Amino acid sequence: MEKYYEVIVRILELLETMDSGLEQVKLKTEEGKFEETLMMFNDLVVGYSSIESAMQPMLEKLPENNLENKSQKMRDSVDQMVATYENKEPAKGLELMKSSLLPAFQEWKKEIEKTIKPYILS
Numbered sequence: 001m002e003k004y005y006e007v008i009v010r011i012l013e014l015l016e017t018m019d020s021g022l023e024q025v026k027l028k029t030e031e032g033k034f035e036e037t038l039m040m041f042n043d044l045v046v047g048y049s050s051i052e053s054a055m056q057p058m059l060e061k062l063p064e065n066n067l068e069n070k071s072q073k074m075r076d077s078v079d080q081m082v083a084t085y086e087n088k089e090p091a092k093g094l095e096l097m098k099s100s101l102l103p104a105f106q107e108w109k110k111e112i113e114k115t116i117k118p119y120i121l122s
Contacts, residue, residue, distance in 0.1 A: 001119045004058050008116045011051050015109045018047045022105055026097050034090030041085065045078055051112070058116075065115040070108040077104040 001008075021044050025037040052071060059067070077100045084093035 001058065001061055005120060007054050007058070008120050011054055011116065012113065012120075014047050014051055015112060018044055018105070019109065021047075022097075022102060026094070026102065029090060029094045029097060032090070034093055035088075038085055041081065045082075048074065048078060055112070055116075062115050066111055067108075067115060070104075070111045073104045074108040077101040 021040055025041055025044070028034070028037045028040075055067070077096070080096050081093060081101055084090075084096060
């Protein structure tokens with residue numbers, strides 16, 4: 001796992017950036033600026049996809065975890081949010097953000113951190 005050290009560090013940094021970004025999307029949506037959050041949400045989707053891709057080569061080397069399940073929940077929540085943007089449904093988007101996407105992200109982030117952080121602490 002030594003060869004993945006730099007990748008792990010970058011993943012952990014990106015998770016923090018995504019956390020802040022999601023909070024911004026939520027705040028802007030609460031302010032009635034749902035349309036303005038589209039680019040930021042798109043960046044979050046790209047970040048999510050980048051993390052999944054970066055983790056792929058190391059998955060079988062990681063200890064037992066619940067990443068697949070947490071990733072699927074995150075993927076489903078992202079898909080639902082995309083639909084709210086496509087259908088221009090800010091109220092539904094905000095509700096999904098609070099009830100589905102934010103909790104799914106926090107669970108996914110926590111599982112990733114729990115699984116890969118020990119490799120940079122040793």
